Amino acid sequence: MTGTTGMVHAGVLYSTPAQLADQLSLRVGTALAAGEPVVAVLDAANRSALVDALGADAAAVEFQDPARVHSVPAFTVAVRWARLTRRVETPGVRTTVIGQHVPDLPGCDPGYWARLDAALNVTLHGLPITMLCPCPIRGELVAQARSTHPTLLADGHSAPSASYRDPADVVAEYPPPPPPDLGPPTAELDFRSPELPAVRHLVASVSTQAGLATERIADFVLAVNEIASNSVEHGAGTGRLRLWIWATGVTCEVFDTGRMTVPFPGMVAPAPSGERGRGLWLASELSDVLQAWSDEGGTVVRLFVER
Structure with missing residues (x-):
C-alpha cells in the first residue's frame, strides 16, 4: 500500500500466525524497501511468525508490547498513533502500523477494540499511514472488524467492507x-x-508537590485551564x-453539570475558522491521557500527566 495517499485502515482476518505472516510480510517488506517506518504490536506467536517470514528484514521493524501499548484508553492509543505519523516529516513517506486485536487483553473491556478502531478512523483521516489490524477469525470479532474497518484483507485479497459504519455510531x-x-483527592476546589486563577495555582502547587518537571507543570496548568474555562464558558458556569498524586504522575478531574455531545473529545484539531473544540484538543495535546464522560448528570473530564 506504499504510494497511496491518506489513511489506509484495514482489518486483517486470519486463522493462524503463519497465515497472518503470509499476508503481512509482503506489505511490510515493500514499506521497508521504501525506507518507511514500520511498527508492529503483536502477541508472541504472531510476532514470531512475522519475524520468521521477514528474515533479516525483521530487524528494521519496531516491535512493541501489546500490554504496554493498550495500558491506556482506546482514544489515547488512537491519538498516539496520529502523533507518531505527524512526526514523520519526509514528504511522501508513509508510516505502517500493525496493531493486533488481542482478545482478552487485561484491562480492555469488550468494547475496547471497537472504540479504538472508530477513533482511528477519525484521528488518522487524511494522514499518510497504513494501519493494519490483525483480527482472529471468530464470529463476533469478525462482525465487529467488518463494521469498524473501511477495508478488509483476507487470504491476501483487499476489498472495501460492505458493513462499515460511521465511527460516531460505533x-x-x-x-x-x-x-x-479514584478515592479521596489530594486537593479539590x-x-x-x-x-x-486559583484553579491554575492549585494545579501548579499539586504538580510541584508531585515532582513534575517545570515544563510539564506549565503544560498541565494550561491544559486544565482550558477544560475549566470550557466549564465556565460553555458548561454550567x-x-x-x-x-x-500517584507514583506515576498526576490526575486532574474537572466536573460540571453541563452536557457535552462531542463523540471524540480532543482527538481532532478544530478548523482554523472554528472556535469550539479548541480547548479540548489543546488539553489533549498537552497531557498524556484525556478522558471525557457526559450524560444527564453532567460532564467529567480527566487529564493525566506522567512524571
Whole structure:
C-alpha cells in the first residue's frame, strides 16, 4: 500500500500466525524497501511468525508490547498513533502500523477494540499511514472488524467492507466504561470564572508537590485551564476541580453539570475558522491521557500527566 495517499485502515482476518505472516510480510517488506517506518504490536506467536517470514528484514521493524501499548484508553492509543505519523516529516513517506486485536487483553473491556478502531478512523483521516489490524477469525470479532474497518484483507485479497459504519455510531454502541472511583483527592476546589486563577495555582502547587518537571507543570496548568474555562464558558458556569498524586504522575478531574455531545473529545484539531473544540484538543495535546464522560448528570473530564 506504499504510494497511496491518506489513511489506509484495514482489518486483517486470519486463522493462524503463519497465515497472518503470509499476508503481512509482503506489505511490510515493500514499506521497508521504501525506507518507511514500520511498527508492529503483536502477541508472541504472531510476532514470531512475522519475524520468521521477514528474515533479516525483521530487524528494521519496531516491535512493541501489546500490554504496554493498550495500558491506556482506546482514544489515547488512537491519538498516539496520529502523533507518531505527524512526526514523520519526509514528504511522501508513509508510516505502517500493525496493531493486533488481542482478545482478552487485561484491562480492555469488550468494547475496547471497537472504540479504538472508530477513533482511528477519525484521528488518522487524511494522514499518510497504513494501519493494519490483525483480527482472529471468530464470529463476533469478525462482525465487529467488518463494521469498524473501511477495508478488509483476507487470504491476501483487499476489498472495501460492505458493513462499515460511521465511527460516531460505533462509539454510541460501545461507549467508554464509566469513570472509576479514584478515592479521596489530594486537593479539590469549586470554581466559577473569578476562581480560574486559583484553579491554575492549585494545579501548579499539586504538580510541584508531585515532582513534575517545570515544563510539564506549565503544560498541565494550561491544559486544565482550558477544560475549566470550557466549564465556565460553555458548561454550567461553575465546576469542581479535583487532583490526585500517584507514583506515576498526576490526575486532574474537572466536573460540571453541563452536557457535552462531542463523540471524540480532543482527538481532532478544530478548523482554523472554528472556535469550539479548541480547548479540548489543546488539553489533549498537552497531557498524556484525556478522558471525557457526559450524560444527564453532567460532564467529567480527566487529564493525566506522567512524571
